Amino acid sequence: MAGTSAAATALDPNGPLVSVRNVSKRFPGILANDRITIDFWPGEVHVLLGENGAGKSTLVSMLTGFLQPSEGQIEVAGVPQDLASPQRALDLGIGAVYQHSMLAPTLTLAENVSLGRSWWRRPDRRGIADEMRKTAASVGITIRPEALTSALSLGERQQAEIVRALMRGSRFLILDEATAMLTPKDAEKLGNLMRRLAQDGRGVVFITHKLNEAVSYGDRISVLRQGKQVGGLTPERLRAMDKDEARDEIVRLMFGARTASSEMTKVASAPRRRIDGTEKPILEILALEVDDDATPVSGIDVKIRPGEIVGIAGIDGNGQVQLAEALAGQRPVRDGRIYLDGVPIEDKSIGARRNLGLSYVTDDRLGEGIVGTFPVSLNLLLKQIGDTPFWKHGLEQPLEIARNAEEKVSAFDIRTPGIGTPAGKLSGGNIQKLLLARELGEKTRAVIFAKPTYGLDLQNIEASRNRIREAADARKAVLLISTELDELLELSDRIAVMSQGRIVGIVDNNETARQRVGELMSGVGE
Amino acid sequence: MTSEMAIAPDSGENERKSRLNMRDDRLHFLIITIGPVLATLVIASFILMAMGVSPLDYYGYIFQRGMLSPSGVQATLTRMGPLLLIAASLIVCFRAGIWNLGGDAQFILGAVFVAAAGPELVAILPVWLMLLLCLSIGAAAGAVWSLVPAFLRAYQGINEIITTMMMTFLGGSLANVLVKLVFLDPETTVPQTRTLAVSDRLPRLFDTTVSSGVLLGLAAVLIVHFTMNRTAFGLRLRIVGANAKAAVHAGLPVATLTVIVFSLSAGLAGLAGAVAVLGQTGNVRADWNPAYTLTIVPLVFLARFNGFATIAFVFLFSVLSIGSESAARRLGVPNYFTLVTMATLLILMAVAEMIDQRRRKRKEV
Numbered sequence: 001m002a003g004t005s006a007a008a009t010a011l012d013p014n015g016p017l018v019s020v021r022n023v024s025k026r027f028p029g030i031l032a033n034d035r036i037t038i039d040f041w042p043g044e045v046h047v048l049l050g051e052n053g054a055g056k057s058t059l060v061s062m063l064t065g066f067l068q069p070s071e072g073q074i075e076v077a078g079v080p081q082d083l084a085s086p087q088r089a090l091d092l093g094i095g096a097v098y099q100h101s102m103l104a105p106t107l108t109l110a111e112n113v114s115l116g117r118s119w120w121r122r123p124d125r126r127g128i129a130d131e132m133r134k135t136a137a138s139v140g141i142t143i144r145p146e147a148l149t150s151a152l153s154l155g156e157r158q159q160a161e162i163v164r165a166l167m168r169g170s171r172f173l174i175l176d177e178a179t180a181m182l183t184p185k186d187a188e189k190l191g192n193l194m195r196r197l198a199q200d201g202r203g204v205v206f207i208t209h210k211l212n213e214a215v216s217y218g219d220r221i222s223v224l225r226q227g228k229q230v231g232g233l234t235p236e237r238l239r240a241m242d243k244d245e246a247r248d249e250i251v252r253l254m255f256g257a258r259t260a261s262s263e264m265t266k267v268a269s270a271p272r273r274r275i276d277g278t279e280k281p282i283l284e285i286l287a288l289e290v291d292d293d294a295t296p297v298s299g300i301d302v303k304i305r306p307g308e309i310v311g312i313a314g315i316d317g318n319g320q321v322q323l324a325e326a327l328a329g330q331r332p333v334r335d336g337r338i339y340l341d342g343v344p345i346e347d348k349s350i351g352a353r354r355n356l357g358l359s360y361v362t363d364d365r366l367g368e369g370i371v372g373t374f375p376v377s378l379n380l381l382l383k384q385i386g387d388t389p390f391w392k393h394g395l396e397q398p399l400e401i402a403r404n405a406e407e408k409v410s411a412f413d414i415r416t417p418g419i420g421t422p423a424g425k426l427s428g429g430n431i432q433k434l435l436l437a438r439e440l441g442e443k444t445r446a447v448i449f450a451k452p453t454y455g456l457d458l459q460n461i462e463a464s465r466n467r468i469r470e471a472a473d474a475r476k477a478v479l480l481i482s483t484e485l486d487e488l489l490e491l492s493d494r495i496a497v498m499s500q501g502r503i504v505g506i507v508d509n510n511e512t513a514r515q516r517v518g519e520l521m522s523g524v525g526e
Numbered sequence: 527m528t529s530e531m532a533i534a535p536d537s538g539e540n541e542r543k544s545r546l547n548m549r550d551d552r553l554h555f556l557i558i559t560i561g562p563v564l565a566t567l568v569i570a571s572f573i574l575m576a577m578g579v580s581p582l583d584y585y586g587y588i589f590q591r592g593m594l595s596p597s598g599v600q601a602t603l604t605r606m607g608p609l610l611l612i613a614a615s616l617i618v619c620f621r622a623g624i625w626n627l628g629g630d631a632q633f634i635l636g637a638v639f640v641a642a643a644g645p646e647l648v649a650i651l652p653v654w655l656m657l658l659l660c661l662s663i664g665a666a667a668g669a670v671w672s673l674v675p676a677f678l679r680a681y682q683g684i685n686e687i688i689t690t691m692m693m694t695f696l697g698g699s700l701a702n703v704l705v706k707l708v709f710l711d712p713e714t715t716v717p718q719t720r721t722l723a724v725s726d727r728l729p730r731l732f733d734t735t736v737s738s739g740v741l742l743g744l745a746a747v748l749i750v751h752f753t754m755n756r757t758a759f760g761l762r763l764r765i766v767g768a769n770a771k772a773a774v775h776a777g778l779p780v781a782t783l784t785v786i787v788f789s790l791s792a793g794l795a796g797l798a799g800a801v802a803v804l805g806q807t808g809n810v811r812a813d814w815n816p817a818y819t820l821t822i823v824p825l826v827f828l829a830r831f832n833g834f835a836t837i838a839f840v841f842l843f844s845v846l847s848i849g850s851e852s853a854a855r856r857l858g859v860p861n862y863f864t865l866v867t868m869a870t871l872l873i874l875m876a877v878a879e880m881i882d883q884r885r886r887k888r889k890e891v
Contacts, residue, residue, distance in 0.1 A: 328775075330774055350776075362775060367772075368769070369775065370769075371765055373768055383776045385758050394759055396757060
């Protein structure tokens, strides 16, 4: 084993670190990767871009040994290698960091690092901790190896994972959507760390949905579309462009002729709906208080009129989830009132609130939004189990269930092999469409959207935002929780800012909104 | 945990290909199911030869007794009644993601209360009414014994594996005490309850000695299978089992459903006890505790909670256990050798399952 990792380190400095040669990967009915050839060079941050389902994850899985190519080969330091297992990939110096932390939360960072080592030896905690500190310092970050993993932010955990990979001798690091769940500040830190890793002569592969990050941190960009490599930008070209040019070029590569429509995302102000200030609100939240160990919520006062979108801005973890769950009925309310069309609902069950017309589009799509092993058709009815016409006297009516599913699948453009496909097998964007199809019915009066576009690709982001606009156009009351300020500015009529469980201010969405929301978020004027 | 059934078949484009694939799958399925049985026979034969017994004689005798001789078949079918009810009990809870491993106590308590009530009731009631009442008593006794674990799990989130197993120790002892101190038949020297006359037991089928308990068992497994797969109630339970967070999100009363699942599962286990007494033994002896549940657990798992496959496995188990009880007397092979055979079979089946899953993963990927 030691010999192979030596092979990976003793590479020809002029050759690529890892090369993918004509690699194809077939799944039943799908060609996930179609003859892809990419060189990954040392000293570069190589950004992989593509919509959800373009084949990025498949490619990464093959590089990390979780999947094996159907055709073609992968070369490490110029030598063809069979990456038969994740262990093999690690031995060859290929490390990966993912969107979700892979560290055991109940152990300290140092203990996590000791996990991969010989089980019969007592872990040398102090030695490992020193080594960790040294490795971290060598790439310009500080970490506390004694800290319990669960006490750290996701950003800190991911830094630790990178340090762990470096300690294992990784010369080639894959960051698979590693910034997706980070706060903007942590994402920036990770970006800078990436740059330093590349400067030290390592190879970095960075997968992201955020074009800004791609342009800011990448040296070279490759774009995948429908399993094919459709182009990219070399370091020379990328350097020659300014950021806007680069973004336009990437969007053109990712979406082909559809550039014009995706430009829409940059145009902030869609025509504003007219909100009648005297109209009776649909959703009224009065002095709401919710218990929580980490972030108790209090002092929430919001009124949403028909056709109005009220945004909730704030960094992740400031009580947004608690608020959404309390409104939906998944979490008890300690004090305060919630009225839906004048009816107090704070003591009503989840089902009763839904029947009154309250919908909740959760951001925990896989965790609570769907049952992954159940077919799409049943997931579309998860909140209507037992209702006619899909069940009669408690008996399933397969024809009705299938009809409903076909209808929703085509109305919401859910891309699925069939309505019997387990929902967990769909891509993130399609799972979100499934949730939207389930939550946006005709009876719906008020909708809570929790981070509705997070983790989605550009096209699905646009589709989701259109659904939010449509909901408001249909005179529903919309509460839009988002961590993306641009999204809130694009969609909302008013924006409330949440900080440490309280709403610290509500501003009308006009020219000065960006400035004022930013001030409220950063604590100015408190 | 389970492979959910698709509601609509896929489009018929690759029909020919999929038919070929299906034939391949069927062959594979056959190997996966029959293979472990054959391998078990081979391994057990070696052990028998080491013990100086001819395996041909032994297995020939078992199959002759368990499946060919009229009295053996009848005993096999009679034994299937309680076993099938226990299997139904396990399918309910496992599919709802709940590990009720306390079936042994629920079974024996159901049996004890039925054995105590039967002879008393038959004196004042017509037989059919006594039987109905006794079946309800058995189910109720089992269900009551699961309430503590049920509430602890539903409202405190306490792991039911531990609590149900602890309740098994308590329940087994309680049953023993009840037989020795409370329900003791004063007319015998052996500590046991009064015995229900053969004519007062569950009716036999036609002219055989097969107890109609087997019909109750078959009905229970089939009803459970149908309920879990085709009704709104079953779907709710499956959602709780497959993703409890999604169940909360969808507004299902998870705590209430949990208690209901425990009651149903334990009720079926208690019913199994009732059927064992009313159909087979007629009384409960203080030293009687067949502890069927933990043997049925792997069978139900290997059947992937499918009702029909469960029935097949339970039949096989019944044949082996009845046949080997006779073989023990005839050939001097200890009765426990059934357990050796069964354990070998279960392990080999698990191995086959593992191979099968690897294959499916390969196909998927």
